[in-house]
Amino acid sequence: MAQRSGSGDRADETYDYVIVGGGTAGCVLADRLTEDPDVRVCVVEGGPSDVGDERVLKLRNWINLLGGELDYGYTTTEQPRGNSHILHSRARVLGGCSSHNTLISFLPLPQDLDEWVERGCEGWGPETVLPYRARLKNEIAPVAEQDRNPIARDFVTAARRALGVPLVEDFNARPFAEGVGFFSLAYHPEGNLRSSASVAYLHPVMDRPNLTLKLETWAYRVEADDAGALTRVRVRGKDGTESALRAERELLLCAGAVDTPRLLMLSGIGPADELRRLGIEPVLDLPGVGENLLDHPESVIVWETGGPLPPQSAMDSDAGLFLRREAGADRPDLMFHFYQVPFTVNTERLGYPAPEHGVCMTPNVPRARSVGRMWLTSADPTAHPALDFRYFTDPEGHDERTIVEGLKIAREVAAADPLRGWLRREVAPGPSVVSDADLSEYGRRAAHTVYHPAGTCRMGAADDAAAVVDPELRLRGADGLRVVDASVFPTMPTINPMVTVLLVAERAADLLRGRAGAVRGER
């Protein structure tokens, strides 16, 4: 379906839309835009297909993908107040991180979206965004009964008893300020199969003649077309062949919160002085590119269990807890995942033993106040960018305090029946670590990510010079290019962000098609 343009734009392959990144957002756009048979779409995806790949499609295998051949494996810069050894996994496969992740699926809380509007993102309020849930093609439901491990059920009961929080049967039924229960997941319990963005959106439509998928193809530079619009992209195929693709309508960057700003900066779009210092000729001075690096930091507390645990599981971290420490607050400010396996990658490095059988809780900062940034280390497109999350550096100490209080609250839950009966001993940090200072030191050194980087091409009002895209997701100061992925988040939603990315992509598809808003009940 592609055409070769014979004009001044050299022999580019042309499409109506070129999507860079066949990940979470990219799969949604590819499906929605090719619903119109007259619209030609090309998806450039750095990784291979997930079709038939059991390693990817089996949800419970997620942990074995970390650090493997389907992981770009980014690292962080030195984190003086945190953990400098975190591996920031980012998926290199069709479906992107929705093919790699644990598929915990939360709608954003209305207040999270109100905050986006307060930050100048007109049109992104809850009344506009949340109705798009009816459009989502992923199968999303609370963890199936047959996958509920008895120890996770007992964690839920113990948290209710110890903390007086309500049981939540379905976290997506209504907004919540606190509660404990099994998560909702995007999966098919029979067979433990993913309902990722690629499975739900792309697999059913891969044979559309107006859809071209270029797999294992890497986009390394965005360029202007003859009219000056940023609609060309240079790509390198698996065999090293280089070519240029051009979008006759728009180029859509969906490469994720690390790779979208990276590609922009490699193309001369970003903080001009910094780019110049690396020998990259600035094309557009956008100081906000790579700023506002957000994440959900968390720590971990590990217990050894009396023996092996029963086998029931969807993906080994199936239940969780939300708390508001501030009385009357309308959103949680502390979250926990309960792992029914010992997640000891960070504690082992600190010298703690790894129990053969164990569980852990991971106190998590839902709206961290420490904000980081990322930048290029070289003009070489293969060099990894520097990611500086600046973990635990907020001047009020909010993030650090959340972890300290979280570790104490985790112990309260562990001491409550019926969870208590399963646990033999606390392995990390161990019962002797009790003072706030010691808990902080341990909690920050053992801290981890839940792999939620966002915000690095943040959306903002048209007159917000630090914003990268406007509320229609168009790159500031240029024509022809939009960003649609987690990098446009102005602030981090309280909850795990994948569904928010899907909703952003659904709304972006409507913006591109000139439609006003979601139709309730439509799929």
Ligand SMILES: Cc1cc2nc3c(=O)[nH]c(=O)nc-3n(C[C@H](O)[C@H](O)[C@H](O)COP(=O)(O)OP(=O)(O)OC[C@H]3O[C@@H](n4cnc5c(N)ncnc54)[C@H](O)[C@@H]3O)c2cc1C
């Ligand atoms: C291990 C892990 C667990 C997680 N667990 C959860 C969870 O349970 N729930 C939740 O809500 N969130 C979770 N997340 C986060 C969530 O998955 C992401 O926030 C979300 O999927 C990001 O979507 P995206 O579209 O922004 O980027 P991605 O889904 O990462 O898509 C980017 C795509 O672009 C491709 N790409 C990048 N650069 C280029 C290039 N230059 N050329 C061509 N292709 C390129 C990549 O290969 C990738 O396919 C997790 C993430 C990870 C890694």
